[in-house]
Amino acid sequence: MADYHLHEYPNGIRLLHQQVLHTKIAHCGFLLDIGSRDEAPHQQGLAHFWEHMAFKGTEKRKSFHILNRLETVGGELNAYTTKEKICFYAALLSTHFERAFELLTDLTFNSVFPARELEKERGVILEEMSMYDDAPEDAIVDRFDEVVFEEHPLGHNILGTRESVSGFTSEDFKQFLREQVRTDRLVFSSVSNLPFAEVKRLADKYLAPLPARLGPRERRPFGDYQQKMQTENRPITQAHCLLGGPAFSIADERRIPFFMLNNILGGPGMNSRLNLAVREKYGLVYTIDSTYAPYTDTGLFNIYFGTESKQVKRTISLIQKELKTLREKPLTTTQLHNAKEQLMGQLAMSEESNSGLMQLLAKSTLDLNRIEPLTELFGRIRRITAAELQDLANQVLTEQHLSVLQYLPSAKAA
Numbered sequence: 001m002a003d004y005h006l007h008e009y010p011n012g013i014r015l016l017h018q019q020v021l022h023t024k025i026a027h028c029g030f031l032l033d034i035g036s037r038d039e040a041p042h043q044q045g046l047a048h049f050w051e052h053m054a055f056k057g058t059e060k061r062k063s064f065h066i067l068n069r070l071e072t073v074g075g076e077l078n079a080y081t082t083k084e085k086i087c088f089y090a091a092l093l094s095t096h097f098e099r100a101f102e103l104l105t106d107l108t109f110n111s112v113f114p115a116r117e118l119e120k121e122r123g124v125i126l127e128e129m130s131m132y133d134d135a136p137e138d139a140i141v142d143r144f145d146e147v148v149f150e151e152h153p154l155g156h157n158i159l160g161t162r163e164s165v166s167g168f169t170s171e172d173f174k175q176f177l178r179e180q181v182r183t184d185r186l187v188f189s190s191v192s193n194l195p196f197a198e199v200k201r202l203a204d205k206y207l208a209p210l211p212a213r214l215g216p217r218e219r220r221p222f223g224d225y226q227q228k229m230q231t232e233n234r235p236i237t238q239a240h241c242l243l244g245g246p247a248f249s250i251a252d253e254r255r256i257p258f259f260m261l262n263n264i265l266g267g268p269g270m271n272s273r274l275n276l277a278v279r280e281k282y283g284l285v286y287t288i289d290s291t292y293a294p295y296t297d298t299g300l301f302n303i304y305f306g307t308e309s310k311q312v313k314r315t316i317s318l319i320q321k322e323l324k325t326l327r328e329k330p331l332t333t334t335q336l337h338n339a340k341e342q343l344m345g346q347l348a349m350s351e352e353s354n355s356g357l358m359q360l361l362a363k364s365t366l367d368l369n370r371i372e373p374l375t376e377l378f379g380r381i382r383r384i385t386a387a388e389l390q391d392l393a394n395q396v397l398t399e400q401h402l403s404v405l406q407y408l409p410s411a412k413a414a
Contacts, residue, residue, distance in 0.1 A: 012184030029089025045160015244302025266290030
């Protein structure tokens with residue numbers, strides 16, 4: 001990541017670019033520091049709805065023209081919303097880079113939210129809600145956010161509620177953008193074989209003229225966590241369970257070592273402790289993993305598994321056994337070395353994805369106001385000690401800290 005270029009315009013918009021000579025594909029997009037946690041109670045789901053509506057018409061384009069602009073040259077246009085970010089991004093041959101740059105700028109800043117399209121997309125989002133409701137492995141994740149964060153905005157479902165989504169008007173979107181969009185809190189990021197001078201020439205054309213929208217934007221901090229144990233009966237055939245609680249924020253120096261601890265416990269590797277102890281040894285689950293999502297002022301750690309109802313208690317017992325081992329028994333020199341090598345390898349491979357790299361550059365800039373070079377991350381990982389990991393396990397991976405949410409089959413479904 002040492003070869004990236006960063007330029008900031010007087011209006012506050014930052015341009016990020018990294019040249020990768022061995023590709024013919026350009027990946028680019030806007031990352032905005034806006035997410036579902038920035039919604040007022042009556043606005044729940046508005047950020048995600050805006051992400052959808054941005055494709056439905058601008059001051060100079062109808063939906064059809066937006067959807068065909070990149071597709072006709074083999075490109076892709078997409079977007080997503082998280083608790084703290086909205087991203088509009090594209091991928092296409094770098095020879096058509098300006099086409100993507102101009103279109104992304106148009107739909108990010110010039111959406112008009114036509115009433116007719118609004119009604120159609122409202123139905124799409126309500127169907128999206130039904131789809132998630134029918135997938136308990138997805139629904140329980142959103143429900144667990146409510147369990148941990150309660151009435152705090154981080155606990156709200158990104159999709160919103162049926163009531164809120166059913167009531168939004170075009171003016172609601174325009175007001176939300178006026179309240180939330182700050183030009184110094186968004187980044188245009190690109191990764192391609194184009195030289196920076198060419199990317200900046202286009203940025204001078206499309207970004208520099210945009211009016212500045214500056215000013216503070218406060219987020220309500222999270223606090224007062226209370227452990228909870230909840231069980232809900234659902235019309236399902238398999239039990240689903242989540243254990244977890246708050247963890248460390250993006251800026252916390254413990255973030256990287258805790259990320260490694262999570263990787264050891266239930267990360268993507270098939271050699272994670274939970275996978276070996278629960279799936280490989282006893283065959284109790286098809287999927288078991290742990291995740292760690294850091295936010296600007298807090299974080300969330302959780303463990304998910306699905307199993308037969310009669311195996312839930314046994315599975316939780318095996319999980320608690322692994323957590324206890326991490327709290328009480330420090331990693332050996334070999335275990336620590338292997339864990340470091342595994343994490344560094346995974347991080348290096350993640351940078352092989354130019355789309356992921358484009359988004360990583362932007363996210364790091366917004367969250368940390370700097371880019372973390374891979375060499376710097378590797379240096380931090382190499383300095384992690386077994387005692388440091390054990391201390392983090394005793395802070396977060398305790399039975400007293402972790403809430404539990406279970407979806408169990410109702411009597412009729414069972």
